[in-house]
Amino acid sequence: EDVQLMRRALEEVHPGLYRYSDKKTIDAAFDAFEKKAAEFETVETFYMEMEKFLTTFQCVHTLINEPLSNYKEAPVLPFTFFVFEGEMFIERHFAEKPLPHGSKVLSIDGVPVKEITDYFLTVIENDGINPDEVKYRRMGDLWFWDRAYAIHFDLGEQVELEILHAETGETVKLTQNTLSKAERKTMHEEIYGKWSTPDDKWETAFYEEKSAAY
Numbered sequence: 001e002d003v004q005l006m007r008r009a010l011e012e013v014h015p016g017l018y019r020y021s022d023k024k025t026i027d028a029a030f031d032a033f034e035k036k037a038a039e040f041e042t043v044e045t046f047y048m049e050m051e052k053f054l055t056t057f058q059c060v061h062t063l064i065n066e067p068l069s070n071y072k073e074a075p076v077l078p079f080t081f082f083v084f085e086g087e088m089f090i091e092r093h094f095a096e097k098p099l100p101h102g103s104k105v106l107s108i109d110g111v112p113v114k115e116i117t118d119y120f121l122t123v124i125e126n127d128g129i130n131p132d133e134v135k136y137r138r139m140g141d142l143w144f145w146d147r148a149y150a151i152h153f154d155l156g157e158q159v160e161l162e163i164l165h166a167e168t169g170e171t172v173k174l175t176q177n178t179l180s181k182a183e184r185k186t187m188h189e190e191i192y193g194k195w196s197t198p199d200d201k202w203e204t205a206f207y208e209e210k211s212a213a214y
Contacts, residue, residue: 002046003034010062020058020128029056048152051123060125074150075178077159080188081105082140085133086117090163094187095176102166109160111153120148146181 007030010017018026033053040046051064079093088105092098105113117139124135124144139145149155155178163172179187185195 003030003037006050007034010057014057014059014062016059017057021056026056029053051148051151055123055126058126058128060127063125073180074146075155075157076142076146076181076184077108077155078176078179078184080142080184083117083136086114086136088113088117090166092188092192094179094184094191099163100166104164104166105161106164106171107160107162109153109155116149116153119152123148123152 021029033050036049037046040049047064054062054064078095079099080091081088082091083089089101090099090103090105091101093103107113108116117136120139121132121135124138126135126138157178158175159178160175161173163174164170165172188195
């Protein structure tokens with residue numbers, strides 16, 4: 001029933017459902033996913049697989065949020081970062097002795113970062129058919145990473161990291177407390193200044209009495 005409801009909603013209101021694939025292809029994808037979903041044993045599996053399925057439409061605005069442990073409350077990594085060719089590099093590290101900019105994160109809780117980013121290639125929302133390097137670059141968007149990591153992986157109160165130090169070239173292992181999103185924002189603003197988000201780049205303006213632009 002959930003798949004049928006989702007299908008009906010997308011078919012009725014999505015403005016670009018057949019932009020990159022024809023109706024026959026989309027119908028076949030829906031039919032296959034509905035059969036597959038009948039075998040899912042947990043809600044978590046259902047949502048994980050649904051996120052992969054939604055990439056069928058190649059629409060960055062067609063996505064799913066984790067339903068049980070709200071991803072907004074999930075812990076996050078104690079640093080910001082960017083992703084290049086599937087590899088993760090620290091941008092700003094929140095610690096008493098922060099690692100320098102450009103230090104490479106080799107693994108998170110024992111899982112190689114490249115394994116994580118390659119997996120995310122299968123679930124990341126994307127407009128149209130873009131090469132992997134574009135998708136990798138989008139993984140540095142914390143809005144995507146925080147949500148996707150909460151759905152497909154798990155962070156506890158602490159995280160084990162393996163890091164290639166940008167200045168010494170040495171590989172170091174460390175265990176650090178994870179942060180809440182509020183703590184990350186506060187620490188960023190205390191150390192580096194204002195925490196900006198994509199919404200900061202938008203504003204609403206009113207023209208005359210009946211018009212507005214966003």
